[in-house]
Amino acid sequence: MTKLELNTRNRPSARTSSQFQRLDHSFQRCRKVYTLGMGKCFILSHTINKWFVQNRCTLSIAESCTGGLLSNFVTDIPGSSRYFILGVVAYSNGSKISVLKIPKHIIVENGAVSAEVAEGMAKSIRRIADTDFGIGITGIAGPGGGTQSNPIGTVFIAIDSANKKICRRFSFKGIRITIKRKTSLKALELLKRCLKKN
Numbered sequence: 001m002t003k004l005e006l007n008t009r010n011r012p013s014a015r016t017s018s019q020f021q022r023l024d025h026s027f028q029r030c031r032k033v034y035t036l037g038m039g040k041c042f043i044l045s046h047t048i049n050k051w052f053v054q055n056r057c058t059l060s061i062a063e064s065c066t067g068g069l070l071s072n073f074v075t076d077i078p079g080s081s082r083y084f085i086l087g088v089v090a091y092s093n094g095s096k097i098s099v100l101k102i103p104k105h106i107i108v109e110n111g112a113v114s115a116e117v118a119e120g121m122a123k124s125i126r127r128i129a130d131t132d133f134g135i136g137i138t139g140i141a142g143p144g145g146g147t148q149s150n151p152i153g154t155v156f157i158a159i160d161s162a163n164k165k166i167c168r169r170f171s172f173k174g175i176r177i178t179i180k181r182k183t184s185l186k187a188l189e190l191l192k193r194c195l196k197k198n
Contacts, residue, residue, distance in 0.1 A: 041073045041181075044188040048074070051195050052083035059191075060086040060129035062100055062121040064112070065139035065155060067091065070184040086129035090121065100124040111150065113138050115167045118156035122167075126160050133194070134160040135187055139170075141179045155183045157190055164194050 052059060061071050061084075071087035074080055088099060093112050096102045102120045110116040118136045126134025139155030146152035153174070158167040168190065172182040 041185055041188060042076065044185070044192055045073050045077045048188065048192055048195065049077040049080055049083075051192075053079060056083075057133065058083050058085050058129070058131035059133045059135070060084075060088075060125045060131040061135045061137075062088045062090055062125035063137045064089070064091055064096070064121070065141045066137050066180050066183050066187075069180050070135070070137065070187050073184055073188065085131050086125065088125060096121065100128070113140055113150050113154055113156065115156050115158070115169065118158035119160070119165070119167050122158040122160035122165075132161060133191070135191065136160070137183060137187060139179070139183060141176045141183075143176060153179050155179070155186075157183065157187050159190055159194050161194065161198065163198050166190065166194065 051057075059074070061074070063070055068087060068089045071084070074084050074087075090096045090100050093107055096107065096112065096117065097104050100121055101124055102117060106116050106120060118138050121136025121138060122134040123136070124134075125131075125136065136158040137155065140146050140150060140152050142152035144152075146154070151171070153170075153172040155170045155172060156167060157170065159165070168186075170183070170186055172179045174182065
């Protein structure tokens with residue numbers, strides 16, 4: 001357990017007391033965000049790990065707004081190396097084009113945060129890694145970058161496999177790390193749902 005203690009050298013005043021209260025509030029909010037969904041992510045990752053090992057299938061992931069967080073959750077479980085082949089963080093449009101081979105016109109016509117791009121990411125990473133399942137994630141985690149059509153928290157998650165291809169749009173609320181965690185958790189939930197139908 002980590003203990004955090006805040007002290008002041010001078011005699012506390014109304015101003016410093018107010019500052020301490022704001023700091024404490026900020027810390028408590030950050031702590032809540034940090035633990036958001038961790039239990040669910042671990043349980044889902046463990047269930048997914050078991051399915052992939054038992055069925056001898058493989059997985060690859062292409063992430064943008066989550067910055068590798070989904071891959072981190074997957075690899076937190078021992079034995080994930082038996083099925084998790086490749087994880088790519090294609091953050092810029094250029095990397096989506098050059099690394100994942102997403103046609104430039106798809107990004108220009110639909111935007112980097114779109115169903116078409118998420119589907120392309122899932123399909124491409126699956127092809128590049130030669131895996132049974134591919135996941136593609138693109139979105140806007142904030143605090144900037146939102147538009148009227150795609151506000152902050154807009155995320156597209158796609159899953160590609162031989163028997164199932166899905167793409168869903170989500171609108172998450174919260175600060176940057178909250179949106180990243182919610183997106184990763186939802187991706188695990190969608191993958192689990194797909195595995196049940198395969």
